[in-house]
Amino acid sequence: MNNMRATCLVLLLAVVASSVALAWSKHRARELYQTLEKLSQAQDEAQLEWGRLQLEQATWSENSRVEQIARDRLGLQFPGPESVMVINQ
DSSP states (O other): OHHHHHHHHHHHHHHHHHHHHHHHHHHHHHHHHHHHHHHHHHHHHHHHHHHHHHHHHHHHTOHHHHHHHHHHTTOOOOOOGGGOOOOOO
16 A cells, blocks of 8 residues: 555656646747747848848949949049050050
């Protein structure tokens, strides 16, 4: 009889321990899933920002824009045919 009580007590402790482990495991999985969702959202936002920055860079470095700034702000102009010298080596 005493041996049976000890076995029941051990089984009861095992059931309680596995229940606690299961609850902790589910809680941890939820925490990790929330973290994953936040990181995924941050990645999506970073991808959008990267696309906007690439578009902005393409706009700022457009040849016509650079040429317009060179003319307006710096007073530069294309040389005429009389100003071009070809050097052969």
